[in-house]
Structures are given as C-alpha cells and as structure tokens.
Amino acid sequence: MLHIQGLLKAVSELVPNAEHRMCARHIYAHWRKIHTDKELQKKWWGCAKAPNRILFNYNRARLAQDTPQGAQDMMKTSPEHWSRAFFRLGSNCDSVDNNLCESFNNCIMDARFFPVISMNEAIRKKLMVRIQENRARAEKWTGTICPNIFKKLKVNIIRSGKCDVLWNGDDGFEVQVKETHRFIVSLEQRTCSCRYWQLSGLPCCHAISCIYKASKVLDEFIAPCSLCQSTIKCMLMSCSQLRAQPIGQFLICQGQNLQVLSRCQVGPKLREGGSLVRHQRGQSLAGLAQRLLAGCVENQLTMQEGVQRTQKQAKKRMHI
Numbered sequence: 238m239l240h241i242q243g244l245l246k247a248v249s250e251l252v253p254n255a256e257h258r259m260c261a262r263h264i265y266a267h268w269r270k271i272h273t274d275k276e277l278q279k280k281w282w283g284c285a286k287a288p289n290r291i292l293f294n295y296n297r298a299r300l301a302q303d304t305p306q307g308a309q310d311m312m313k314t315s316p317e318h319w320s321r322a323f324f325r326l327g328s329n330c331d332s333v334d335n336n337l338c339e340s341f342n343n344c345i346m347d348a349r350f351f352p353v354i355s356m357n358e359a360i361r362k363k364l365m366v367r368i369q370e371n372r373a374r375a376e377k378w379t380g381t382i383c384p385n386i387f388k389k390l391k392v393n394i395i396r397s398g399k400c401d402v403l404w405n406g407d408d409g410f411e412v413q414v415k416e417t418h419r420f421i422v423s424l425e426q427r428t429c430s431c432r433y434w435q436l437s438g439l440p441c442c443h444a445i446s447c448i449y450k451a452s453k454v455l456d457e458f459i460a461p462c463s464l465c466q467s468t469i470k471c472m473l474m475s476c477s478q479l480r481a482q483p484i485g486q487f488l489i490c491q492g493q494n495l496q497v498l499s500r501c502q503v504g505p506k507l508r509e510g511g512s513l514v515r516h517q518r519g520q521s522l523a524g525l526a527q528r529l530l531a532g533c534v535e536n537q538l539t540m541q542e543g544v545q546r547t548q549k550q551a552k553k554r555m556h557i
C-alpha cells in the first residue's frame with residue numbers, strides 16, 4: 238500500500254484541484270484475497286456503486302453483518318477514492334473502474350515497445366484513425382442521445398416503473414421506492430437526493446418517474462455532453478487538433494535534390510552522399526530547404542557526421 242500512498246500524496250501536491258479516483262475492480266481484487274466468500278461480492282460492489290453516503294453506510298452495514306473484519310478492511314482502503322458516494326460533482330462521470338485507461342493501454346500495446354519519438358508518432362496515428370472512424374460511425378446515429386448512454390438510460394426507465402411519485406403540482410416531488418427508501422427530486426435544479434443525477438448527468442429512475450409524472454420530455458433533462466451533437470462536435474475538434482504531420486525529421490540535399498526523411502531512412506540514404514540537416518520542431522520546412530540549397534545552414538551536418546550521429550543514437554537505444 239505504501240507506493241499507492243506515495244502516489245496519492247504526489248498527485249495531490251502536483252495537481253491539487255484534480256480529483257483522484259482509484260479503480261474499484263483492483264481494490265476489490267486485492268480485498269478478495271483475504272475475504273474469499275463469493276456471496277460478499279455483491280455487497281462490496283453495493284458500497285462502490287452507492288451514489289450517496291447514506292446508501293454507502295447501509296451497504297457497509299449489510300457487509301459487516303456477514304463479515305465485520307471484511308467491512309473494517311474495506312474502510313482501510315480509502316473508500317473516498319473509489320466509491321461513488323464520495324465522488325465530487327461536476328464531472329458528469331460516475332465510473333468507478335479503470336476500464337477507460339485499460340482499453341487505451343491495450344490499444345497502444347505495440348507502440349509502447351518503440352523508442353519515445355516513434356511511440357508518440359504511432360499513438361498519434363492510431364488516435365487519428367480511431368477518431369475519424371468513430372466520427373464516421375457517429376454521423377450515422379439517429380436520435381438525440383448517444384447509443385451507449387441511451388442503453389444506461391433504458392435501465393433507469395425500466396426501474397422508474399417501480400417508483401411511486403407524490404407531486405405538489407409545482408417543483409416538489411417525493412419518490413417512494415419499496416417501503417424503505419424515499420427521495421426528493423427537483424426538476425428545476427436537476428437534483429435528486431440520491432445524488433446519482435448530479436453525479437452522472439443522467440436522470441436516475443426517481444427523476445425519470447417525476448419527469449413522466451409532470452408530462453415533460455426526458456431529452457431536456459440530460460447533460461449536454463451525453464447528446465449526439467456534442468459528441469460529434471467534440472470529435473470534429475479533436476480531428477482538427479490531430480493534423481497530419483510531415484514524417485521527415487531530416488532534410489537531405491544531394492546536388493539540387495532535396496528530400497525529407499524520417500530517422501530510419503537517413504542511414505541508407507546518406508551512403509549515396511550529400512549533406513544533411515535536422516528539421517527542428519516549429520521550424521519552417523520550406524525556409525530550411527531554401528537555406529540548405531543556398532548552402533547557408535548553420536547546423537548542417539556533413540555526411541560522415543550524420544552517419545556517426547545516427548550510429549551513436551542507435552547504440553544508445555540498444556544500451557551498448
């Protein structure tokens with residue numbers, strides 16, 4: 238646990254305003270090593286997914302009935318970092334696991350074995366293709382809500398059938414679920430006392446039952462980031478950020494012949510003779526080419542120097 242504590246401290250010092258969440262799936266996998274009973278799994282996840290502290294305490298008490306030691310051990314793992322009950326509002330994200338990062342990590346698995354520059358280049362290309370493919374898919378969507386979000390919403394719509402609503406005719410809604418749970422909903426402020434609506438940006442089953450009771454349209458109560466239009470707009474913006482880059486990092490001049498080359502193409506090309514210059518980030522390629530042709534580039538490398546330098550860098554990478 239020590240390394241996790243160090244990480245928590247470092248992150249809170251470096252980015253004091255960022256919320257630090259931990260993956261509940263990994264915390265559970267660790268906890269399960271001691272408390273192996275499969276019956277406890279559902280109750281543990283009840284604590285992770287409880288949207289408010291009252292429900293968290295309720296689920297913790299149920300867990301403690303079966304395993305008092307297990308509940309104590311769970312509290313030692315800092316639930317404020319992995320349970321929804323303690324998450325800050327405003328991010329419209331209720332995710333308790335790390336699946337988003339894990340799938341990204343899996344997608345860049347091949348690229349991770351490259352040296353740093355090639356790795357970044359491979360990731361950039363992958364992102365460019367992926368965003369374009371997703372955008373093409375998104376443009377075929379019909380309706381106003383993104384399909385995956387709509388699937389989540391459908392579950393809440395079905396659950397809303399079991400809610401009993403009391404309405405005062407204005408903005409006062411009281412929702413009774415089973416005999417034991419009662420929630421207060423305000424459609425004007427877009428809040429439910431269960432806190433799920435504020436946390437995820439999606440109306441919970443209690444809010445949905447109130448929206449239907451007041452004969453309003455459900456789409457109007459969903460956070461803008463979950464709508465198709467916003468998603469497509471966001472992808473368009475990302476596409477414009479990920480512009481195609483010239484692959485060459487070196488310019489080679491052979492007589493009046495000028496070519497842009499990537500690092501791996503430089504070696505074989507240099508054997509044919511000519512002079513080489515490195516294209517620095519932010520430098521104008523056309524301007525550099527003109528100066529190279531005119532023979533007035535300050536940091537121009539001779540052929541031999543270029544070969545030596547690439548050999549040295551290759552050795553460094555191989556740790557020779």
Ligand SMILES: [Zn+2]
Pocket residue numbers: 420429430431432433434441442443444
């Ligand atoms: Zn609710």
